[in-house]
Amino acid sequence: MTTLLPALEAxxxxxxxxxxRSCARGDRAGLQLLYDRLAPKMTGVALRxxxxxxxxxxxxxxxxxxxxxxxxxxxxxxxxPASWAFAILRNTALNALRGEGRMxxxxxxxxxxxxxxxxxxxxxVMALSEASALRRCLDRLxxxxxxxxxxxxxxxxxxxxxxxxxxxxxxxxxxxIRRSLLTLRECMT
Amino acid sequence: MSADERDRLASEYVLGLLxxxxxxxxxxxxxxxxxxxxxxxxxxxxxxxxxxxxxxxxPDPALWPRIEAALGPVAPxxxxxVARPSRLATWWxxxxxxxxxxLAASAALVLLAIGTAxxxxxxxxxxxxxxxxxxxxxxxxxxxNAFRDGRTELLALSALKAPEGKSLQVWTLWxxxxxxxxxxxxxAMRNVELSVEGLPRPAAAQLYEVTLExxxxxxxxxxxxxxxxxxxxxxxxxxx
Numbered sequence: 001m002t003t004l005l006p007a008l009e010a011x012x013x014x015x016x017x018x019x020x021r022s023c024a025r026g027d028r029a030g031l032q033l034l035y036d037r038l039a040p041k042m043t044g045v046a047l048r049x050x051x052x053x054x055x056x057x058x059x060x061x062x063x064x065x066x067x068x069x070x071x072x073x074x075x076x077x078x079x080x081p082a083s084w085a086f087a088i089l090r091n092t093a094l095n096a097l098r099g100e101g102r103m104x105x106x107x108x109x110x111x112x113x114x115x116x117x118x119x120x121x122x123x124x125v126m127a128l129s130e131a132s133a134l135r136r137c138l139d140r141l142x143x144x145x146x147x148x149x150x151x152x153x154x155x156x157x158x159x160x161x162x163x164x165x166x167x168x169x170x171x172x173x174x175x176x177i178r179r180s181l182l183t184l185r186e187c188m189t
Numbered sequence: 190m191s192a193d194e195r196d197r198l199a200s201e202y203v204l205g206l207l208x209x210x211x212x213x214x215x216x217x218x219x220x221x222x223x224x225x226x227x228x229x230x231x232x233x234x235x236x237x238x239x240x241x242x243x244x245x246x247x248p249d250p251a252l253w254p255r256i257e258a259a260l261g262p263v264a265p266x267x268x269x270x271v272a273r274p275s276r277l278a279t280w281w282x283x284x285x286x287x288x289x290x291x292l293a294a295s296a297a298l299v300l301l302a303i304g305t306a307x308x309x310x311x312x313x314x315x316x317x318x319x320x321x322x323x324x325x326x327x328x329x330x331x332x333x334n335a336f337r338d339g340r341t342e343l344l345a346l347s348a349l350k351a352p353e354g355k356s357l358q359v360w361t362l363w364x365x366x367x368x369x370x371x372x373x374x375x376x377a378m379r380n381v382e383l384s385v386e387g388l389p390r391p392a393a394a395q396l397y398e399v400t401l402e403x404x405x406x407x408x409x410x411x412x413x414x415x416x417x418x419x420x421x422x423x424x425x426x427x428x429x
Binding site: 031032035040043044045047057064068083090098099150153156158177178181186187 | 196197200205207208209234237238239241248249252253255256259345346347
């Protein structure tokens with residue numbers, strides 16, 4: 001099974017779980033430990049989605065406030081602390097993308113060269129471990145469809161935005177994604 | 190919502206394809222739909238590696254002080270919730286091997302338990318019985334949800350396919366006198382409604398299993414091939 005941060009040993013995961021329990025007790029030292037460990041990677045993920053440093057910082061800020069508020073609902077038996085925290089980060093970033101700030105982001109999105117996005121998507125695949133099941137399964141997808149899946153995850157694009165980016169009708173984009181996700185699920189189960 | 194629609198929604202939610210309104214509706218649904226919560230957790234586990242590829246960026250030094258200032262002077266308002274034992278917890282503990290499952294599987298199982306407990310408030314849509322079908326390797330391979338109205342669904346957690354000339358047959362057993370009754374025939378594991386019309390309402394401890402049979406199903410009407418996965422139903426907090 002893959003881990004979110006492969007470098008983290010199980011002991012480090014335990015530290016994060018303990019830090020979340022500290023947060024639930026109202027101990028700020030717990031939140032600071034989580035911040036020190038997770039904020040750099042989170043900033044990287046948020047920047048990849050939002051493309052603007054100020055917005056990425058805002059998302060990381062809001063994410064840690066939510067972690068503080070929701071720490072009491074974390075259950076170590078349900079999953080790893082880093083996965084739990086990154087799910088909050090992604091949701092916060094998606095809400096920022098879908099929210100009021102979205103219009104001003106559109107300009108930035110359009111300014112990105114399609115060729116660079118293509119390269120980004122391929123770089124992303126190459127960054128996955130050779131042994132990764134996800135990489136093996138993504139490799140089974142046709143390149144344009146693989147790019148659609150990766151762009152959706154990496155950038156938080158909606159179906160409509162993806163259709164525009166891929167130059168295909170909305171229905172086609174939805175069908176591609178649906179088919180690709182089924183292939184991924186079957187390959188990874 | 191069918192099991193396939195649920196999986197699709199889960200995948201699109203985790204991938205981030207939903208617009209603001211769809212996201213809101215999905216999150217509402219997540220709070221009361223255990224099957225959806227399971228699928229979301231599985232999708233998160235499948236895609237988590239992609240986040241690990243992001244280049245780390247040193248946060249702005251001014252950010253932590255800002256976060257700390259926003260926490261306010263007192264401890265968080267929400268006190269830690271106290272878990273209370275339930276029938277579901279007993280069911281959960283009975284799965285003594287769960288600790289050895291992979292992250293996705295154990296997360297899915299626990300979420301299932303937690304999600305199912307949450308469903309108590311939404312009795313109409315909550316399964317009254319849940320069976321986790323384990324493979325001979327003790328890996329969760331499928332979940333069977335039975336609802337108050339008798340409707341029963343199978344959620345596939347593995348992509349097992351029948352070899353050429355064979356079929357996967359789903360059986361349930363509630364009465365040794367009557368013996369196992371076929372409730373589904375598949376070529377490959379997938380999310381499916383089981384054919385339970387005319388059968389008694391499902392009961393606690395009812396057995397569900399999947400066997401490998403000749404194509405088109407067992408010629409005798411009874412399981413003839415090896416058992417690929419099986420599990421007994423446990424009542425959820427919703428009650429039967």
